[in-house]
Amino acid sequence: MSSALLPLVLAGLLLAPPAKVYVCQGSASYAYHATDRCEGLAWCTKTVAKLPRAQAEKLGRRPCGRCYRR
Numbered sequence: 928m929s930s931a932l933l934p935l936v937l938a939g940l941l942l943a944p945p946a947k948v949y950v951c952q953g954s955a956s957y958a959y960h961a962t963d964r965c966e967g968l969a970w971c972t973k974t975v976a977k978l979p980r981a982q983a984e985k986l987g988r989r990p991c992g993r994c995y996r997r
């Protein structure tokens with residue numbers, strides 16, 4: 928790879944960081960959300976945590992039906 932491309936690659940990483948999602952840490956919640964303003968999080972009585980999507984999936988969370996509706 929040409930070293931002239933490196934700055935462009937780094938800039939691309941900065942512009943596209945790993946996707947972060949929001950999860951309610953209450954035991955009743957099962958989903959992760961694309962935004963902390965989702966209606967699904969309005970019911971959360973515990974802390975809302977922001978983490979990488981891969982980590983939320985590892986915790987067994989599913990995509991929120993509202994945030995990830997097609």
Ligand SMILES: [Zn+2]
Pocket residue numbers: 959960961962965966967968991992993994995
């Ligand atoms: Zn949601």
